[in-house]
Amino acid sequence: MTADLHVVGRSVPRSDGVGHVTGRTLFTTDRSFPGMLHLKVVRSPVHHALVRGIDLSEAERVPGFVRALTHVDVPHNVYTILGLIGVEPEEEFVLAEDRVRYKGEPIVAIVAETEAAALEAVACVRLDLEELPAVFDVEEALRPGAPIVTHWGNNTFMYEGHPCRRVRFGDVEAAFARADHIVEGVYNTKPIEHAPTETTACIAVPEANGRYAVYTNTQALYFSLDNTAIILQVPGSRLHFIGGTVGGAFGGKVDVIVEPLATLAAMKTGRPVKYAFARWEEMQVSSTRSAWRIYVKDGVMRDGRIVARKVTSYADSGAYSRQTPYALTKHAANAAGPYAIPNVSIDAYCVYTNHVPSSAMRGFGITMASFAIEVQMDRIAEAVGLDPWSVRFLNAYRNGDMKPHRKRAEDATLIETMQAAAAFVGHELTPEQAAMTSDPRREGGE
Amino acid sequence: MAKLRGTGIAAVNYPTGMNLGGDPSQALIHATTSGSFVVTLSATDLGQGLRTVIAQIAAETLGVGVDDVFIDTADTDTGPHDMGTFASRATHRVGNAVIAAAKEAREALLEVAAEELEASRDDLETDGLGNIRVRGAPGRSVKVTDIASLAQFTYGRTISGRGAWMKPRSAVDPETGAMDPDSTEAHACTVAEVEVDTETGVVTVISIKSAYEVGRQVNPALVHGQIVGGAWMGMSHALYETTTPYYPDPGHRPKDFSEYLMPGAHETPEIDCVVLEYPSSNGPYGVKGIGEMTANSPIPAIVNAIYHATGVRIDELPVTPELVLRGLEAKERHASGGVTPSTAGD
Amino acid sequence: MVSSIVSFQVGDREVEVLVAPMTTLQTVLRYQLGYTAVKEGCRQGGCGSCAVLVDGEPVLSCLLPVEDVAGRRVTTLEALAEPDALHPIQQAFIDHLAFQCGYCTPGMVMVSKALLDRDPDPSRAEILDALAGNVCRCTGYAPIAEAVADAARVLASRGAQSR
Numbered sequence A: 001m002t003a004d005l006h007v008v009g010r011s012v013p014r015s016d017g018v019g020h021v022t023g024r025t026l027f028t029t030d031r032s033f034p035g036m037l038h039l040k041v042v043r044s045p046v047h048h049a050l051v052r053g054i055d056l057s058e059a060e061r062v063p064g065f066v067r068a069l070t071h072v073d074v075p076h077n078v079y080t081i082l083g084l085i086g087v088e089p090e091e092e093f094v095l096a097e098d099r100v101r102y103k104g105e106p107i108v109a110i111v112a113e114t115e116a117a118a119l120e121a122v123a124c125v126r127l128d129l130e131e132l133p134a135v136f137d138v139e140e141a142l143r144p145g146a147p148i149v150t151h152w153g154n155n156t157f158m159y160e161g162h163p164c165r166r167v168r169f170g171d172v173e174a175a176f177a178r179a180d181h182i183v184e185g186v187y188n189t190k191p192i193e194h195a196p197t198e199t200t201a202c203i204a205v206p207e208a209n210g211r212y213a214v215y216t217n218t219q220a221l222y223f224s225l226d227n228t229a230i231i232l233q234v235p236g237s238r239l240h241f242i243g244g245t246v247g248g249a250f251g252g253k254v255d256v257i258v259e260p261l262a263t264l265a266a267m268k269t270g271r272p273v274k275y276a277f278a279r280w281e282e283m284q285v286s287s288t289r290s291a292w293r294i295y296v297k298d299g300v301m302r303d304g305r306i307v308a309r310k311v312t313s314y315a316d317s318g319a320y321s322r323q324t325p326y327a328l329t330k331h332a333a334n335a336a337g338p339y340a341i342p343n344v345s346i347d348a349y350c351v352y353t354n355h356v357p358s359s360a361m362r363g364f365g366i367t368m369a370s371f372a373i374e375v376q377m378d379r380i381a382e383a384v385g386l387d388p389w390s391v392r393f394l395n396a397y398r399n400g401d402m403k404p405h406r407k408r409a410e411d412a413t414l415i416e417t418m419q420a421a422a423a424f425v426g427h428e429l430t431p432e433q434a435a436m437t438s439d440p441r442r443e444g445g446e
Numbered sequence B: 001m002a003k004l005r006g007t008g009i010a011a012v013n014y015p016t017g018m019n020l021g022g023d024p025s026q027a028l029i030h031a032t033t034s035g036s037f038v039v040t041l042s043a044t045d046l047g048q049g050l051r052t053v054i055a056q057i058a059a060e061t062l063g064v065g066v067d068d069v070f071i072d073t074a075d076t077d078t079g080p081h082d083m084g085t086f087a088s089r090a091t092h093r094v095g096n097a098v099i100a101a102a103k104e105a106r107e108a109l110l111e112v113a114a115e116e117l118e119a120s121r122d123d124l125e126t127d128g129l130g131n132i133r134v135r136g137a138p139g140r141s142v143k144v145t146d147i148a149s150l151a152q153f154t155y156g157r158t159i160s161g162r163g164a165w166m167k168p169r170s171a172v173d174p175e176t177g178a179m180d181p182d183s184t185e186a187h188a189c190t191v192a193e194v195e196v197d198t199e200t201g202v203v204t205v206i207s208i209k210s211a212y213e214v215g216r217q218v219n220p221a222l223v224h225g226q227i228v229g230g231a232w233m234g235m236s237h238a239l240y241e242t243t244t245p246y247y248p249d250p251g252h253r254p255k256d257f258s259e260y261l262m263p264g265a266h267e268t269p270e271i272d273c274v275v276l277e278y279p280s281s282n283g284p285y286g287v288k289g290i291g292e293m294t295a296n297s298p299i300p301a302i303v304n305a306i307y308h309a310t311g312v313r314i315d316e317l318p319v320t321p322e323l324v325l326r327g328l329e330a331k332e333r334h335a336s337g338g339v340t341p342s343t344a345g346d
Numbered sequence C: 001m002v003s004s005i006v007s008f009q010v011g012d013r014e015v016e017v018l019v020a021p022m023t024t025l026q027t028v029l030r031y032q033l034g035y036t037a038v039k040e041g042c043r044q045g046g047c048g049s050c051a052v053l054v055d056g057e058p059v060l061s062c063l064l065p066v067e068d069v070a071g072r073r074v075t076t077l078e079a080l081a082e083p084d085a086l087h088p089i090q091q092a093f094i095d096h097l098a099f100q101c102g103y104c105t106p107g108m109v110m111v112s113k114a115l116l117d118r119d120p121d122p123s124r125a126e127i128l129d130a131l132a133g134n135v136c137r138c139t140g141y142a143p144i145a146e147a148v149a150d151a152a153r154v155l156a157s158r159g160a161q162s163r
Helices: A017-022 A081-085 A115-124 A172-178 A221-232 A258-269 A279-284 A324-334 A367-384 A388-395 A414-425 A431-435 B050-062 B090-117 B144-153 B220-239 B298-310 B321-335 C025-032 C088-095 C105-118 C124-131 C142-162
Strands: A037-043 A049-055 A065-069 A106-112 A126-131 A165-169 A181-189 A201-206 A212-216 A239-242 A273-276 A292-300 A306-318 A344-352 B003-016 B025-031 B037-040 B069-072 B124-126 B131-134 B141-143 B160-165 B184-197 B203-213 B270-276 C004-010 C013-019 C051-054 C057-060 C073-075
Touching: A017 C088, A017 C105, A037 A115, A037 A258, A049 A106, A065 A115, A065 A258, A081 A221, A106 A115, A106 A258, A165 A324, A172 A292, A172 A306, A181 A367, A201 A258, A212 A221, A212 A258, A221 A239, A221 A258, A258 A273, A292 A367, A306 A324, A306 A367, A324 A344, A324 A367, A324 B003, A367 A388, A367 B003, A367 B298, A388 A414, A388 A431, A388 B003, A414 A431, A414 B003, A414 B184, A414 B203, A414 B270, B003 B298, B025 B090, B025 B144, B037 B050, B037 B090, B050 B069, B050 B090, B090 B124, B090 B131, B090 B141, B090 B144, B090 B160, B131 B144, B141 B144, B184 B298, B203 B220, B203 B298, B220 B270, B220 B298, B220 C142, B298 B321, C013 C025, C025 C051, C051 C105, C057 C105, C088 C105, C088 C142, C105 C124, C105 C142, C124 C142
Parallel strands: A037 A273, A212 A239, A306 A344, B037 B069, B203 B270, C004 C073
Antiparallel strands: A037 A106, A049 A126, A065 A106, A165 A344, A181 A292, A201 A212, A201 A273, A292 A306, B003 B184, B025 B037, B025 B160, B124 B131, B131 B141, B184 B203, C004 C013, C051 C057, C051 C073
């Protein structure tokens, strides 16, 4: 088939390469517009507090101050980004109302003639906060008596009545009972920042026809447009989003954080408004990759075959869930790893804490599952006296295998990929391993 | 005190696409009167090279040269709907939509060419070099650029195409977790070699060597770039990065690049790969996708290599020098009758 | 504090700007003069995306008050290519795919230019030293280092031809 292809399969140069190396590529904040205002945000200095009062009087006297926006200015202030695909409930506040749930949560937006004036006015806003106890650990957040982060009374995202995304396949407890070995591990990972070299940014510009053009470095133009339309309660047809060139994202630019406020400010002032994260905001306020705690318990036979795998995962969603509930579902579907295991049980919890919200990041729900499972595979190898290659070949999934989430494997090439890696690094496989394929197992098993 | 070397492996799959909410993309294509084709999208290029690979896919399907295809993205007034660039979905979904649009545009092109050449549409073929010719009749050919112009000025026709691709929404069974959350599976196997300084706890990654299987490679150089950059990111996740160094304690959060640790140019190990192609059944020309997965297998491969080098099993990320030193200490205590060296309960 | 007028050169262009004290060169180049190849990844000296040359030396323009370049010559990426021909460093970045998102690229190219102007035949370690202050989140650095080494070879062969 490759021989028939003219262009697909060829390493043609990047069509945007010349723009990138000459600096002609226009990124979002490379644009400026006449009369452009600058938006900066007053953020919570504490992890959890009641908002008793906001005093803008000093900020309003800063030369160049144009106006402030608080939650009363936001038409639909409580949203959830995945509401577009039916995820409930609405939970995140565009601007905080009576409570802040993480350090850095936006409370007031300041619009000013210059960036310096906006920053000065932000520093002049006086907040009256009453600090509340906060919770920072995923398992502590689930204990009775823990501070409650959400507005519905517990700290988990609810999946159709369950506090976790469940996968049930076979009977793990029966398999544990007959397994020769039980191998257990607990895997912890800390939050990670996407750290794109270009920070999250947009510029909202009133157009002559009453619409608003929004130049943005979002990863998902319509996701941003549709959420902005909901938050501002305007028809999507009044919004015109322009982007497509992004200075690194890695999942961090799927959230819809800057566009609603900048567009609202443009509506309120009739002028272009720029809202760009400073580097510290990108580092400390933008979403992270979740912290994870993953418990893995495996039932293993003497020869190294895994007969049961039980995974209990906690992802720290921070104060709001953003994309994390979805990541947990993808995690649950794949947390058993690329192995044929007849009995699998997975409980994946999306847990609210007073950390900065986490969200999507490259490898969405899978990266940390792969870390846990692949370290666990070496633990199993050690427990049964196999080498790390052999335990993986022995358990590798193949086409036709039913995966724990009841999807039959049809594109499996784990075996071929491991064979290629072994050859690449000069690791000698056994004749049996070298002869294996991902072809469907024959009737009666092998 | 010593510098200990070890190797570790990891083998992973990666499910590409994400259709729990439905996952559609659309594309429009039209020919200009100068004979170039414009593909209009609202998909975003994050640096992975989406514009380039989409131009390749469009050119392949249209039967024209890649230099004659321009990608116009992203503007919601002109580009049709797209869910966005995430979940390793863009090349797969947008590529499929572009193939559909390009097929329709190609039909329109060949219909005009058939009139101009006074030949049957079914006898026409493109040569991928900008010509349409009558099969088996050398000499009877016409340039695509000429047809594009004739279509407008002589025949009053458009040469255009519409394409959409969607994997229908999959519901999750809340009791069993039965679901169909993705389109296809790509694979990787990574072998990492590390050197651990037992005096400082510093882990130096010597090499990250991987085999990847990503379905069809539209652009092997771009695939290679993803693998190399992703291996670096995986190493960075494994050994350096966190916003919350004392998690769950929220203190001491880095605020900039001087406090948020990542390996720099000097810390980059040897990174190399081989790539297998087992085309998928549902991706454009068999694409599976490679955007996200390249940071995954290096992480456990490095952590397993640290164990191979030192006998210290680490279950936390990032693996800081402090963690390594504490592990080495615990292992010594264990050897002299103390507690278990693992950070987890074996 | 009163604003003052500062005169300097950007490429071959003489410029005069009215600035408040401590305005950075980066801000002036990007927002007063329109040199948007000068990027702003962090505005505090941590990423290198704003690197320009001042009298040939690489400088982080986000840390430099514009008063400090009075009477001096600033070179930004815009000055590197001829209208119809890329500089060998730029071509090498394309050939080696030494960028993905492209946001760090202007800074990378400028520090590479400073290196090769100073040392036409750098070792790999010297190339990595030159890149050490610049952050790339996409490529893993190796393609950038390869591009710089390749550009050095091209420049050397050109020098040999012109001699």
